[in-house]
Amino acid sequence: MFTEEQLRILERRIKAACCDAVLWGGCWLVLQRSFSRPAEDRPVLLWGAAAAVLLLVAGAELFTGVTPGKWLTGLRVRRADGTAAPITSLLIRGSLRLLPLAILLLALPATSTTAYLIAFTVSGTIATCFGCAAYLTFIRHGLSPFDLASKTQVTQPGDQK
Numbered sequence: 001m002f003t004e005e006q007l008r009i010l011e012r013r014i015k016a017a018c019c020d021a022v023l024w025g026g027c028w029l030v031l032q033r034s035f036s037r038p039a040e041d042r043p044v045l046l047w048g049a050a051a052a053v054l055l056l057v058a059g060a061e062l063f064t065g066v067t068p069g070k071w072l073t074g075l076r077v078r079r080a081d082g083t084a085a086p087i088t089s090l091l092i093r094g095s096l097r098l099l100p101l102a103i104l105l106l107a108l109p110a111t112s113t114t115a116y117l118i119a120f121t122v123s124g125t126i127a128t129c130f131g132c133a134a135y136l137t138f139i140r141h142g143l144s145p146f147d148l149a150s151k152t153q154v155t156q157p158g159d160q161k
Contacts, residue, residue: 016069027054035108062094085152093150100127
């Protein structure tokens with residue numbers, strides 16, 4: 001079903017995704033806890049640091065295709081021919097990957113519990129659908145939906161594919 005190379009890259013991609021999810025989830029949790037307090041009681045240093053980390057990680061993904069997880073596991077986003085992906089492809093890929101996080105961040109300033117729960121439910125549903133779509137797309141095409149949409153692929157340095 002899978003080649004050795006696909007399994008090796010899939011394993012690294014899962015490790016990278018888990019690392020990124022922990023980082024994004026931790027930052028979001030800090031922001032959520034900070035914004036659940038009245039404005040005068042928010043620890044500016046704490047939520048400022050979490051917001052800065054999220055901005056740096058999102059910017060790095062949007063403009064270079066690199067995330068902390070990909071960097072730790074040695075993965076790179078490239079074109080199918082192995083050349084560097086153009087900025088437009090990276091922006092498309094990154095925007096699709098960061099959509100659930102963006103929706104969660106939009107829920108932070110929500111003052112009503114209903115608005116917050118709606119945003120949280122929508123982003124959780126999108127994240128779950130992304131996970132299922134990524135798995136099914138990888139089985140059929142050997143690529144994630146983000147890679148198919150942006151005409152890129154995730155490779156290890158030294159791969160000739």
